[in-house]
Amino acid sequence: MNQRAPHPSFRPAQGAGEGLDWAGVDRLDYKSEGEAPFRGISRRVLFDQPELQGQLRYFEIEPGGYSTLERHEHAHAVVILHGAGRALVGRAVRPVAVPDLVWIAPWSWHQFRAAADRPLGFLCLVNQERDRPQLPTPAERAELAREPALAAFFAGN
Numbered sequence: 001m002n003q004r005a006p007h008p009s010f011r012p013a014q015g016a017g018e019g020l021d022w023a024g025v026d027r028l029d030y031k032s033e034g035e036a037p038f039r040g041i042s043r044r045v046l047f048d049q050p051e052l053q054g055q056l057r058y059f060e061i062e063p064g065g066y067s068t069l070e071r072h073e074h075a076h077a078v079v080i081l082h083g084a085g086r087a088l089v090g091r092a093v094r095p096v097a098v099p100d101l102v103w104i105a106p107w108s109w110h111q112f113r114a115a116a117d118r119p120l121g122f123l124c125l126v127n128q129e130r131d132r133p134q135l136p137t138p139a140e141r142a143e144l145a146r147e148p149a150l151a152a153f154f155a156g157n
């Protein structure tokens with residue numbers, strides 16, 4: 001288990017349009033390439049504390065990028081911290097912006113998309129111990145896309 005001392009040292013963004021950064025916090029790959037579909041997203045682990053059995057991560061999606069459409073048994077508590085975009089949770093798509101809260105219940109399909117012209121950054125609280133995400137089968141994805149709002153979301157519109 002990665003036991004990391006808290007280090008809430010905020011480092012201001014370098015210029016307009018750039019995202020959030022913290023001294024001593026590495027910018028990591030979101031997932032391994034090829035593991036799942038995603039575009040333009042980075043991951044930072046801000047806290048990884050056994051005392052809380054939790055991890056607080058910061059994800060940042062570039063304009064036009066998106067996280068993986070997935071579901072799993074563990075839940076996410078999300079706080080939008082930067083920029084704007086949209087979130088699919090379950091069968092609902094809604095716009096999100098600072099400082100919206102998004103609750104992703106166990107086994108809910110979820111995906112985040114940054115706006116075309118703005119990044120989307122959010123905090124995501126999870127259990128340290130968690131199951132691996134499931135991706136939709138082609139049939140499940142097609143079933144979700146029967147909802148016009150979800151089809152438009154998947155198409156990036």
Ligand code: MN
Pocket residue numbers: 070071072076110133
């Ligand atoms: Mn997830």
